[in-house]
Amino acid sequence: MSNEKKLHFETLQLHVGQENADPTTDSRAVPIYQTTSYVFHNSQHASDRFGLRDAGNIYGRLTNSTQGVFEERVAALEGGVAGLAVASGAAAVTYALQNVAQNGDHILAANNLYGGTTNLLEHTL
DSSP states (O other): OTTSOOOOHHHHHHHTTOSSOOTTTOOSSOOOOOOSBOOOSSHHHHHHHHTTSSOSOOBTTTOOHHHHHHHHHHHHHHTOSOOOOOSSHHHHHHHHHHHHOOTTOOOOOOTTSOHHHHHIIIIIO
């Protein structure tokens, strides 16, 4: 990977996540997929997808090609190895806390947090 050409920030903004044209539409721009559901060839195919043994789209809330490109681009622009897009700031806070806190840990927080975060800390976690 060290012999790969380092792309400029502007190039990363436009191309990361879709270096080639869309294989279905030949579109240069990333299509906006407005679907929640995907077709499986058979029950084994569905089982492999949901069991994460086969990469691919499962359900719109879990995977989406448009979202995948966005996550790759943000990760590249920030110098990260991966990205995760979520639907709300509350979801981002929840994922971040659950990623670092273990069962039985104590979390110290400021008393002027967003109310949803305060409720999460006081009543859920």
